Structure formats: C-alpha cells, structure tokens
Amino acid sequence: MSSQASFILIFLFSFLTTSFRTTAESPSFVHHLCRNTTRYSANSIYSTNLKTLWSSLSSANASYSTGFQNATAGQAPNLVTGLFLCRGDVSPEDCRDCVSLSVKDIAAKCTNQREAIIYYDECMLRYSDQSVFSNLTVADGFLMYNDYETAPKDVDLFKKLALTTMTEAAFEAANSSRYFLTRKAKAIDFKDLYFLVQCTPDLTRDDCLFCLLESINGLHFENIGSRLLFPSCNSRYENYKFYNETEVNTTTTILPSPPPLAASTTPRPRKGGNSKVLAIAILVAIIMALLLSIAGYCFLAKRKKKTSDNAPTFYGDDLTTVDSLQLDYRTIQAATNDYSENNKIGQGGFGEVYKGTFLNGTEVAVKRLSKSSGQGETEFKNEVVVVAKLQHRNLVKLMGFSLEREERILVYEYVPNKSLDYFLFDSTKKGQLYWTRRYKIVEGITRGMLYLHQDSRLTIIHRDLKTSNILLDGDMNPKIADFGMARIFGMEQTQENTNRIVGTHSQ
Incomplete structure (x- = not known):
C-alpha cells in the first residue's frame, strides 16, 4: 500500500471517529427559561458586561475540572452575575463543550434578556442582573417524567422504594464536598433503578439539603422515571443508566422486589415543579x-x-x-x-x-x-x-x-x-x-x-x-x-x- 493511500485511510478513519464522537457526545438540550421581565439594548453597557461574563465562563481557564464556576462583570446598575454547573460524572472536556454550547445557545434563545437559564443533560448555565451566587433558588422548576407509569397496584411500593433511596442520597450528598451523589438500587429479579442528586457548590449544607428535598418532593413517582430541575439543584431517577458510572463511586442498595418496570422511553416534559412549600409528609418520613x-x-x-x-x-x-x-x-x-x-x-x-x-x-x-x-x-x-x-x-x-x-x-x-x-x-x-x-x-x-x-x-x-x-x-x-x-x-x-x-x- 502506497504512503498516499495509507494517509488517506488514516485521514478517513480519523475523520469518521471524530465525527462519531462529536455526534454521540453532543450535549443534549433539555430546557431554557428567559425571564422576559427586562431587556437590554444591543449596544448597551449591560450587553458588553454580559459578553464579558460569557467569555469568562467559557474560557480555556474556566474550572471545568471541578464542574462549577461563578463570575461577575461590571458594576450596578449594569452588574451581571452568572455561573455554570456540570453534572458530576462528566469529564472536563465534555463540561467545556457543554458550557461553550450553552453560551452560544442562550444568546440565541434569550436575545436581549437580562436574566436567563439553560439546561442540558450534561450542564446548566445561568446569568442575571441580580446576584445568583450563594442564593438558594427553588422557583422556576422544570419537571420531566417518563410516559410509562407504574401499575396502579404497585405505585405505593414503587414510590416508597424510590423516595427512601432518594432521601438517603440527598442527606449524603449535602454532607459531601461536591454536593453530588449517584446511587443504584438493585431490585432483585426486576429492572434496576438509577438515582442522581446535585446542588450548586456555592450553597450552604442546609440550603443544599432543603433544595434537594424540595426537588425530590416534586418528582412524579407514579412514573418509572422523573427529574426536577431547579436553578440551585436537581434530582433524577430512571430505570436505565443515564450517567457515566465509571466516573463516580455509585453506592448500590439492595431493595425488596419492586413491580416489573416497562421499557424506558424519552421522558415527556411537563412544566411545573414550582412548589415553594416542602410538604410535612417528607419531613415526617x-x-x-x-x-x-x-x-x-x-x-x-x-x-x-x-x-x-x-x-x-x-x-x-x-x-x-x-x-x-x-x-x-x-x-x-x-x-x-x-x-x-x-x-x-x-x-x-x-x-x-x-x-x-x-x-x-x-x-x-x-x-x-x-x-x-x-x-x-x-x-x-x-x-x-x-x-x-x-x-x-x-x-x-x-x-x-x-x-x-x-x-x-x-x-x-x-x-x-x-x-x-x-x-x-x-x-x-x-x-x-x-x-x-x-x-x-x-x-x-x-x-x-x-x-x-x-x-x-x-x-x-x-x-x-x-x-x-x-x-x-x-x-x-x-x-x-x-x-x-x-x-x-x-x-x-x-x-x-x-x-x-x-x-x-x-x-
């Protein structure tokens, strides 16, 4: 084989594998919210400060290895604050790719908006003309759940198993250094369940726990998969592995046999999860x-x-x-x-x-x-x-x-x-x-x-x-x-x- 032919084969192989990686690992968009309360003009000081903020969050020197960074640009009344949070199991490279896409996407989806937030499976990014750092936010929740429901006769058992596991995970996550935890519940003879909870690291321990419990309380346990996204935290469970198990230390819990679970489908979003009251039932539980x-x-x-x-x-x-x-x-x-x-x-x-x-x-x-x-x-x-x-x-x-x-x-x-x-x-x-x-x-x-x-x-x-x-x-x-x-x-x-x-x- 000639050197020219070898070069062409190597080039094609490199091109195909690179293209495959880009396609397979492209961040998955979930939801965005533009507040639509106040706007800025294209050539304003706020616009310049916002671009500076985006540049800081998506720079090569950003904290992709820790998966979290906050930034500030400008002075009041044109002050802009923002942050990004990557899911705890994604690599620094994937975190960087997700944040870079978030900056481009949020600029297009929320044009001239002074406050916005965008979610992907791998990361979230938010900015505001008010301080977002260290402030617990459980408003504007976004709820998603799987179309498949648990059989009516098995709902109580399924909810008990999922709620117990997620509550334990919330307490453990709030006491960890990263405010992130995954857990696998192995139900004998039936499909396993996978759980994930995470807070932004700028919160206090108490605020993180409060946010997670509020998020868990809003999940649809009648369905075989559900997640609730808050600006300050998120919680999720599925009957399939939706995170990179090799990148995290996942605790496996052996549970009594729950009901058989139907095959998973793409979750159907439903807006909601804006509950501002933590039900006393979960506290008693x-x-x-x-x-x-x-x-x-x-x-x-x-x-x-x-x-x-x-x-x-x-x-x-x-x-x-x-x-x-x-x-x-x-x-x-x-x-x-x-x-x-x-x-x-x-x-x-x-x-x-x-x-x-x-x-x-x-x-x-x-x-x-x-x-x-x-x-x-x-x-x-x-x-x-x-x-x-x-x-x-x-x-x-x-x-x-x-x-x-x-x-x-x-x-x-x-x-x-x-x-x-x-x-x-x-x-x-x-x-x-x-x-x-x-x-x-x-x-x-x-x-x-x-x-x-x-x-x-x-x-x-x-x-x-x-x-x-x-x-x-x-x-x-x-x-x-x-x-x-x-x-x-x-x-x-x-x-x-x-x-x-x-x-x-x-x-």
Whole structure:
C-alpha cells in the first residue's frame, strides 16, 4: 500500500471517529427559561458586561475540572452575575463543550434578556442582573417524567422504594464536598433503578439539603422515571443508566422486589415543579426512617442481658448523682411565688408547670406532679435519673428535683417558646414555622433521638414522643422533654420486652 493511500485511510478513519464522537457526545438540550421581565439594548453597557461574563465562563481557564464556576462583570446598575454547573460524572472536556454550547445557545434563545437559564443533560448555565451566587433558588422548576407509569397496584411500593433511596442520597450528598451523589438500587429479579442528586457548590449544607428535598418532593413517582430541575439543584431517577458510572463511586442498595418496570422511553416534559412549600409528609418520613432504623437496631439485635419491667431503675452511682440535684422545697416554692396562677405556663398529663425565678436570676420551669397522677415514685425517679444523665443541646436540661412534703417536683431549664404543638395548631402562630425552620426543628429532634438511642452512655427509649413534649428555646431550637415513660437499657443490652402499653393514646 502506497504512503498516499495509507494517509488517506488514516485521514478517513480519523475523520469518521471524530465525527462519531462529536455526534454521540453532543450535549443534549433539555430546557431554557428567559425571564422576559427586562431587556437590554444591543449596544448597551449591560450587553458588553454580559459578553464579558460569557467569555469568562467559557474560557480555556474556566474550572471545568471541578464542574462549577461563578463570575461577575461590571458594576450596578449594569452588574451581571452568572455561573455554570456540570453534572458530576462528566469529564472536563465534555463540561467545556457543554458550557461553550450553552453560551452560544442562550444568546440565541434569550436575545436581549437580562436574566436567563439553560439546561442540558450534561450542564446548566445561568446569568442575571441580580446576584445568583450563594442564593438558594427553588422557583422556576422544570419537571420531566417518563410516559410509562407504574401499575396502579404497585405505585405505593414503587414510590416508597424510590423516595427512601432518594432521601438517603440527598442527606449524603449535602454532607459531601461536591454536593453530588449517584446511587443504584438493585431490585432483585426486576429492572434496576438509577438515582442522581446535585446542588450548586456555592450553597450552604442546609440550603443544599432543603433544595434537594424540595426537588425530590416534586418528582412524579407514579412514573418509572422523573427529574426536577431547579436553578440551585436537581434530582433524577430512571430505570436505565443515564450517567457515566465509571466516573463516580455509585453506592448500590439492595431493595425488596419492586413491580416489573416497562421499557424506558424519552421522558415527556411537563412544566411545573414550582412548589415553594416542602410538604410535612417528607419531613415526617425522614425522621421516622431514621428513628425506625435506630429502634430496629436496639430491639432486633440479639439480647445479651435480660431485664424486666420491675428491674431497678438506678445503676451504679446514679443515686449519688440524683442526690446532688435535690433542691429545697421552700426554695422552689419561693421561686414560683407559691405556685401562683400567674406563673403557670402549662399543664400535662402528670401535673402542672410553672415558671420560676431563683434569687440569682436563673429562670426555670417547675413541673409539679399531681398527687392523683398516674406517675408513681418509680416513674418519678426514672425521669430524674434519665434526664440527669443526659447532656445534649436537643434535650431539655434537668436543674434539680424535690421529694419533700409529699410533693414530687422536677425543675428544668426554662424554655421560653413553649412546645411545638403551641405553634403547629395555632392558625396565626404556625406562620412562624416557615419551611427552613421546620426542617431545622425536625433535624434537631432527630439528633436528640439519635443521641438517646445510640450516643448516650445509657440507651434510652422515650416511648412518648409527641409535639407537646418538644419544647422550643428562644432561637426555636427543639428540646425533647418529659421522660416519665422512658425505658433505660443496660450497658450491654440490645433488646427488651414490655408487658404493658405506654405513651399517649390517640383520640
């Protein structure tokens, strides 16, 4: 073969493979949004600043290796801010190609628009005449879902499996350095499911988690594939591998057999996903999933030490600890102005609660147990020893107690904002529980329960967790209270059986 013929063959092979790569790996357009609120003229200062911004984001020196970069150009009122985010599994080369195409495409699709965003499978790019950096944005969501639906009889199971996996992925992603995570759920005998969640790295951890949960909450779990795109984050699941598994460390979760899934088709877009409220259901699901997993560990593990409901409550040197907390009855009586009605701040199933102030100015909450209450001396001592042993910011702190004059009194730190039910069930006050605050309250409760079940020296099962037993301090941080029903586990004990039902009965 002549050298000329060899050159031609090499050239043709190079041309064909290059053309194939360009075609196969060309970024896939998904959606764009032009705000259409204000426009700029072609020769304006804003136009010049915007071109400078685009040039910076698409330059050869941009941060394609990390997949994220923000930029600013100009000064107010012609300031332009922008950023790009590449999917966490794409290569730096593919990231660069996607961003370069995004700049050209958004200029054509949103001509003279002062604010716009464009999405591809591989990346997203946005710019605005307002600051977009470090600002959580869950408006203007774009929802897509697969045409194929799960069989009606299997929807609940499918939703449970997908929601649980995605929620776990959201928490893990928000705690990672890249705010990106993929997960594969292997359902035995059926098609596997693939999940992806990602936030822009400029967000705080809490904002990333909030955004992901909001995105997950808007997915169409009735369908076998769905995604929701927000400017600050996105979430997606499919029954086919839509990301580059070799570029990421994908955790595989083995799930119970879900229903058979139909073959995948191209997702059908539907505008929506603009929900600005994080449903309480997903928050309950999160905390219940965590509590159940912890409780399962406590109750289902092999029993190593046997006890009974009549076993002694106190262990080791606990009596010494309790004695050191005993307060003089007259001191408590004086602090509450002899249990004045003006000082009364609440009433529970076992008695009344008063606000008190000691001579040194310390404010306390005094729980005066009713003589006719169902809580006997055993329960009283139980609450003393339990709370005295616990030190956590999400648990109410026991300051002392008194057993004089047939009175049984517990003295706690004063928590000014009463209990969670005081806000939840008041039509006016529940407005103070905006969704970021609700999430932080749920997170605090979860941390407190995790401490009780796993991290404290004694394993504690509360057995009466309800909104009236969640107190809120001045900064609306939750503190778990009322341990009269609590069960203490031994140091090596992992299982216990009870012979009576405890807790608050539903009406």
